[in-house]
Amino acid sequence: DQTVAELLEAQFDIQSNQIAISEGGKNYSYMELRRSVFSIVKKLKEFGIKSGDYVLINGKHSALSIMGICAIVISGGVYVPVDFNMPKERMDFIIKDCHPLLALYDGGDDVIFDYKIPVIDLNSCFDEDINNEYSIEKADITSDSLIYIMYTSGTTGNLKGVMIEHKNVVRLVHNASYVQLNENTNLLLTGSLSFDAATFEIWGVLLNGGCLHIVDNGVLLNEKRLKSYINENRINTMWLTAALFNQLVDNDVEIFDRLNNLLIGGEKLSEKHVNKLLSWNVKINLINGYGPTETTTFATTHIIEEDCKYNTIPIGKPITNTSIYVINKQHICGIGMIGEICIAGDGVGRGYLNNEKLTKEKFVVDKTLGKRIYKTGDLGRWLPDGVLEYIGRNDNQVKIRGFRIETSEIESVIKKYDYIDDVAVTVKELKNEKYICAYYVSRKKIDVSHLKEYLRNCLPVFMLPTYYFEIDRIPLTSNGKKNYTIL
Numbered sequence: 380d381q382t383v384a385e386l387l388e389a390q391f392d393i394q395s396n397q398i399a400i401s402e403g404g405k406n407y408s409y410m411e412l413r414r415s416v417f418s419i420v421k422k423l424k425e426f427g428i429k430s431g432d433y434v435l436i437n438g439k440h441s442a443l444s445i446m447g448i449c450a451i452v453i454s455g456g457v458y459v460p461v462d463f464n465m466p467k468e469r470m471d472f473i474i475k476d477c478h479p480l481l482a483l484y485d486g487g488d489d490v491i492f493d494y495k496i497p498v499i500d501l502n503s504c505f506d507e508d509i510n511n512e513y514s515i516e517k518a519d520i521t522s523d524s525l526i527y528i529m530y531t532s533g534t535t536g537n538l539k540g541v542m543i544e545h546k547n548v549v550r551l552v553h554n555a556s557y558v559q560l561n562e563n564t565n566l567l568l569t570g571s572l573s574f575d576a577a578t579f580e581i582w583g584v585l586l587n588g589g590c591l592h593i594v595d596n597g598v599l600l601n602e603k604r605l606k607s608y609i610n611e612n613r614i615n616t617m618w619l620t621a622a623l624f625n626q627l628v629d630n631d632v633e634i635f636d637r638l639n640n641l642l643i644g645g646e647k648l649s650e651k652h653v654n655k656l657l658s659w660n661v662k663i664n665l666i667n668g669y670g671p672t673e674t675t676t677f678a679t680t681h682i683i684e685e686d687c688k689y690n691t692i693p694i695g696k697p698i699t700n701t702s703i704y705v706i707n708k709q710h711i712c713g714i715g716m717i718g719e720i721c722i723a724g725d726g727v728g729r730g731y732l733n734n735e736k737l738t739k740e741k742f743v744v745d746k747t748l749g750k751r752i753y754k755t756g757d758l759g760r761w762l763p764d765g766v767l768e769y770i771g772r773n774d775n776q777v778k779i780r781g782f783r784i785e786t787s788e789i790e791s792v793i794k795k796y797d798y799i800d801d802v803a804v805t806v807k808e809l810k811n812e813k814y815i816c817a818y819y820v821s822r823k824k825i826d827v828s829h830l831k832e833y834l835r836n837c838l839p840v841f842m843l844p845t846y847y848f849e850i851d852r853i854p855l856t857s858n859g860k861k862n863y864t865i866l
């Protein structure tokens with residue numbers, strides 16, 4: 380029943396002298412974090428931010444960004460993490476969809492934000508005279524209040540704003556059963572702030588009195604520098620996408636020797652890379668985490684052991700206050716039967732912002748169960764020992780490098796390009812790496828370099844096709860649908 384704001388303020392008192400955030404050799408204690416956060420809260424209040432108001436925040440990895448997020452939450456606002464340099468078409472949609480009152484950024488880089496919304500450089504927020512933060516009126520929020528909106532890929536060519544409440548986040552990280560989170564946790568932030576793994580990373584640390592370490596991408600993408608940082612700063616907990624995990628294991632299997640806990644996910648794991656790590660390091664607590672954005676980062680987890688007896692690595696069992704059902708044609712599936720993975724419990728979000736139709740379609744009250752469930756669109760089955768195996772998608776949604784995409788969204792954008800009549804987008808896999816292929820039919824010869832430039836202005840980098848093929852026609856199945864299997 381507690382809010383994230385209440386739990387965070389409790390840690391300000393309990394861990395006042397402990398380090399909360401470490402960035403670039405500079406450490407911020409919980410006492411210093413409190414002072415900085417409430418300085419930003421004061422600024423937000425000056426701009427009229429109240430409970431339930433939406434505030435954009437640039438999703439750059441920085442201590443200031445984390446402070447901004449904390450301030451939005453304590454002020455009662457709803458943070459919306461975005462990349463200010465994303466394609467204008469996507470930013471236009473987000474602005475129109477959530478109508479934010481403010482935008483925050485850390486001032487570290489030049490950003491272009493050409494909208495009629497006040498933009499605050501967080502560096503300008505600090506007030507040396509703020510000694511009594513409790514004089515600031517407390518926000519009127521409950522555990523059912525929204526804490527953030529996270530935008531994910533959608534099937535119609537538009538984004539979906541997933542609405543997450545305080546209780547959803549609390550269920551994820553407070554008294555977590557799947558990993559030890561406490562004042563001794565040293566976690567290195569790896570997930571983008573606009574990717575829901577950051578929910579686990581940020582709040583898993585700050586609501587449990589641990590230390591959140593922040594480095595730039597130059598460290599994260601260089602295994603030698605990353606290994607040095609892990610060892611020198613006694614990092615004991617990390618989360619990684621499966622793709623980055625594979626790359627790091629290939630380059631230096633010893634890189635994780637210092638860790639106690641390594642959580643990996645975002646897409647199907649590579650048994651080859653998991654086995655390579657576990658054959659070297661038998662002490663590490665290696666966890667496969669599964670869960671859509673709509674159910675707040677993790678719904679199930681599985682501890683992967685050295686003597687793994689499975690052909691494919693399972694996604695495990697539900698975490699605390701979560702229930703998992705495998706359903707096929709409104710019937711609950713028994714052991715070994717394949718069906719859609721449906722999730723119930725305190726992690727299930729409120730729905731999609733301004734999209735009642737899709738919310739009713741995906742967030743439903745199941746009459747058989749008598750519970751509100753989220754229909755994931757993922758296929759799975761229960762194994763005899765009670766763990767869940769992920770089979771695949773029942774639509775065109777896939778994950779690449781941890782980012783969830785709808786191939787139909789890419790198709791929708793490509794179809795808008797001049798002279799293209801039809802398109803099919805597929806995801807191929809080679810040596811455990813996924814890449815996007817676009818097959819198109821056009822009335823006129825197209826310069827692919829121009830098409831690529833057009834797409835770079837419409838889609839984020841992780842959704843850009845790697846290969847483009849011009850074909851005479853898109854193959855169809857017997858019932859007239861695109862036949863992706865033969866492309």
